Amino acid sequence: MNLELLILGGYGQFVWPAFIFTFAICFTLYLKTKKEFKKQEKIFLIELRETEAIKIEESKEKEVLSGSLTF
Numbered sequence: 001m002n003l004e005l006l007i008l009g010g011y012g013q014f015v016w017p018a019f020i021f022t023f024a025i026c027f028t029l030y031l032k033t034k035k036e037f038k039k040q041e042k043i044f045l046i047e048l049r050e051t052e053a054i055k056i057e058e059s060k061e062k063e064v065l066s067g068s069l070t071f
Contacts, residue, residue, distance in 0.1 A: 008015050
């Protein structure tokens with residue numbers, strides 16, 4: 001392995017910590033975003049089920065009301 005590649009012409013001591021810091025921050029941001037997405041997805045699915053239940057109840061009421069004949 002060529003050690004000069006890791007040293008980067010004397011700037012490796014600045015580049016590698018910056019690279020590691022950036023990677024760690026991006027990974028942390030990814031984990032937080034994924035956690036928030038799962039939380040919001042659960043909330044959305046709960047609201048969707050409630051909305052579907054309301055629509056089903058409303059449609060049943062309309063069927064009962066439309067059963068009468070009008071001339």
